[in-house]
Amino acid sequence: MKKIRLKDPNIIKCPRCGQKSYKTTERCPECDLIFSRLQFASNKAAKRQLLSFNKDFIINTNQLPSDVKRWKIMLYSILLGLIGGHYYYVGKYTKGILMTLGFAYLVVCTILNPILAGVMEQYLLYFPIGIYGIAWLISIVYVFTKKFKVPILIDMDKLEEDKNLKKAEFDRTKEELVEENKILKQEKDSKQKQNKKISKEKTKKETK
Numbered sequence: 388m389k390k391i392r393l394k395d396p397n398i399i400k401c402p403r404c405g406q407k408s409y410k411t412t413e414r415c416p417e418c419d420l421i422f423s424r425l426q427f428a429s430n431k432a433a434k435r436q437l438l439s440f441n442k443d444f445i446i447n448t449n450q451l452p453s454d455v456k457r458w459k460i461m462l463y464s465i466l467l468g469l470i471g472g473h474y475y476y477v478g479k480y481t482k483g484i485l486m487t488l489g490f491a492y493l494v495v496c497t498i499l500n501p502i503l504a505g506v507m508e509q510y511l512l513y514f515p516i517g518i519y520g521i522a523w524l525i526s527i528v529y530v531f532t533k534k535f536k537v538p539i540l541i542d543m544d545k546l547e548e549d550k551n552l553k554k555a556e557f558d559r560t561k562e563e564l565v566e567e568n569k570i571l572k573q574e575k576d577s578k579q580k581q582n583k584k585i586s587k588e589k590t591k592k593e594t595k
């Protein structure tokens with residue numbers, strides 16, 4: 388087998404599973420993602436779907452779609468990063484909310500410090516703030532080293548608008564996406580089951 392080099396311009400990295408393959412390849416050899424569909428990848432569509440608590444078809448990738456600007460992520464991570472601005476911008480709402488809560492805690496602790504200091508130790512008070520600060524710094528490192536992942540979704544509306552795509556092809560793509568998602572879900576479930584089994588066996592052994 389031929390070894391694949393990292394910096395070869397003909398090599399692409401699958402945004403879903405990270406497998407490297409040649410640009411001419413139609414599908415990812417590892418997870419079967421069809422690469423031509425990535426031109427319809429959209430962060431807006433992903434955000435819309437994530438807001439309705441649906442993670443189906445969402446791919447988290449550091450290969451940015453056209454509707455996300457890296458300079459904006461950079462700017463938000465620094466200027467609004469402490470309240471999770473860069474997370475909200477790309478639709479990572481859970482992390483965004485955690486950062487906002489961290490900021491709220493920081494503000495409350497600062498205001499109430501004279502009162503709280505009498506009740507509890509200072510280091511206990513500031514320990515969560517330390518973790519929160521480190522989380523922010525790490526996210527900035529991720530942003531500037533291009534490792535920051537963004538949720539994307541193959542936008543079916545855009546796909547439908549594509550004039551080169553015939554109706555039959557569109558229907559097939561849709562069916563394929565549904566099928567792919569089913570398989571991915573099954574794989575996830577079976578993995579979770581396996582993990583549960585392993586942890587159960589572990590606890591069994593430990594109790595013995």
Ligand SMILES: [Zn+2]
Pocket residue numbers: 401402403404405406415416417418419420
């Ligand atoms: Zn893949």
